[in-house]
Amino acid sequence: MVTAQAPAWTAGVPPASDGAIDAASPAVQAVRALLANVPDPEIPAVSVIDLGIVRDVSALRVLITPTYTGCPATLAIEQAIRAALDGGGFADVAIETTLSPPWSTDWISDRGREKLRAYGIAPPPKGAAAASLKNQAPAECPRCGSSETEEISRFGSTPCKALWRCTACAEPFDRFKCH
Amino acid sequence: MADAPPPLAACALRLGDDALILGQRLSEWCGHAPAIEIDLSLANVALDQIGQAAHFLGLAGEIEGKGRDADKLAFHRDVMDFANCLLVEQPNGDFAQTVARQFLFSHYQELLYAALAESKDARFAAIAAKALKEVKYHATLASDWVVRLGDGAEESRARMIAGLDWMWRFADELFAADEIDAALGLDKAALRSAWDARIDAVLADATLERPAAHRPVLGGRTGRHSEHLGHLLSEMQFLQRAYPGAAW
Structure with a gap:
C-alpha cells in the first residue's frame, strides 16, 4: 500500500485496488489521478492503473511493470505515461520499470474487471x-x-x-x- | 570469434540466444500455419520468446560492459558468436516437426526458468520468474498438439513420429553442463529426470514411444552450429548488415 511516509514498493503486496486515492501527498494524488486517465494502448477501455501496470507512485517517480516480456505495447505505455506526466506539469517525475515481482492478473482492479466485461472481454x-x-x-x-x-x-x-x-x-x- | 565474455554474461547470452533464435524460427510460420488458431498461437509464442531474448540479451550486454545493448547483440554478431542450442535453430519442417521442437524445448525451458527463478542473482531470477508464466502456456500448447497429432490420424501420427525422431538427437545438448552454467549456480543435468518424466507422460497420452536413441549432436553452446543458423541470421540481420546502425 502506498502511504505518504513509506511510498516504496513492498514486494508481494499489491497496490491499492481500484486505484483508490489514499493518504498520499497532494502531488502523489495528482499523479495517480493523471495515470487513472492513461488508457492501455491495446485495451483502451481500461487505464494503466486499472490493469495494475503502475506499481508505485512517489513524488519523484512512477514505477511500472510490463504485463508480458514481449508485450509490444510496453514502449507505447511508457510514452503515454510520459506525455500525461509532462502535460500535467510533472516533467520531473521519472518513470522506472521493474520486472519483479512479475505482473499478475490478480492486480487488475475490480473496477478494471467491470470495464473489461463492459468492453466485451x-x-x-x-x-x-x-x-x-x-x-x-x-x-x-x-x-x-x-x-x-x-x-x-x-x-x-x-x-x-x-x-x-x-x-x-x-x-x-x-x-x-x-x- | 570475439573474446570470450565473462561467465555470467555468457550465461545470459545462452538464455537470450535460445529465445531469440526460437522466436525468429517460429515467426516464419506467421501467415503460413495450417489454421488461424495455430498461426496466432505460434506468433504469440514467438513474441514471448523475443521478449525474453530482449531481457536476457540486455542483461548480457550490461554484464559485459562494452556498451552493447540487446539489439547490438542480436543483429551485430556472426554465427560463431551465437550460443544457442542446436535444437532451436532447426528448420520448422512440417507442423509436426515444429511441434516436436517446441515440445522438447518448452518443457526444458519451463524447468530451467523455474530453477533460475530461485537463483541468487536477482537479475536472472526476475526475468525467469516473469517468463516462467509465459513458458507454461508454451509447454501446454506443444503437449496438446503432440497428443492430437500422435493419437490422431494415420498421417498425423506418422508425421509426429518423424518430427520427434528428427529433433530427439538435439535433446542431450540441453542438459550438458559446463563451468559457464556453474557460474550462475545452474545445474542443467539435474533437470533431466524431471524433463524425462514430463516427456514420457505426454508421449504415453499420445500413444507414442520415445524415439530410438541417437548419438547426441552437440556444439551450439560453443558456437559450432548447423548450416541452418547462418541462413536464419542472414534474413534476421539483413537490415543491419545492409545499413549498419540504421534506426527507426
Missing part, C-alpha cells in the same frame, strides 16, 4: 493466477452472461487474451488470460 478469475492451465472454469460470456462457453484458442489477438465462444448466444469473445 471476459475478465480473468481472481486469485486464479496460479491455477493449473488445464481444466479451467468456463468463462462467463461478456455479452449474455452464460457460462455455456468453450475455449477456441488459448492464444488470441494479443499476448494477454485467449479466444472463446459462447454456445448459448453463439458469439465469439476474448478472455483475459490468467497470468
